[in-house]
Amino acid sequence: MRHRLPAPIALPHCATIDTTVGGYDVPKDTMVMFNLYGLHHDPAYWTDPEKFDPTRFLDEHGSIRPKMPSFLPFSAGRRVCVGESIAKIDLFVLFACFLQRYSWNELPGEVTDVEPKISAIGMDIKPFRVVIKNRL
Secondary structure, eight states, X not given: OOSSOSOSBXXXXXXXXXXXXXXXXXXXXXXXXXXXXXXXXXXXXXXSTTSOOGGGGBOTTXXXXXXXXXXXXXXXXXXXXXTHHHHHHHHHHHHHHHHHHEEEEEOTTOOOOOOEEEOSSOEXXXXXXXXXXEOO
């Protein structure tokens, strides 16, 4: 959810009052958008942000860290996705089942390129092939 987002920019929001964000004045009725890609790849918050490393979400005891300030895959504020808690549970169960039951490997002699093609409205993953074997 951090490394490869479905969309690099969140849905537009509108400022409801005159405010200041990060030293910039934002007048009422100004359209604002979260740059989710920039937020999730900011080196000030993420060590080696281009690397896929799920352990960055674990503390020194192997427990899941509390919500990180630069991790907003479901947006933020009053417009946060109402299904966030259910989606997180479903994703965890789904991927745990996949990883428990199957081994995933590249095809021999092929290099898998998972770098996305980024556009203003989405991120497309190039097609790739893998070998999936039943662990049972």
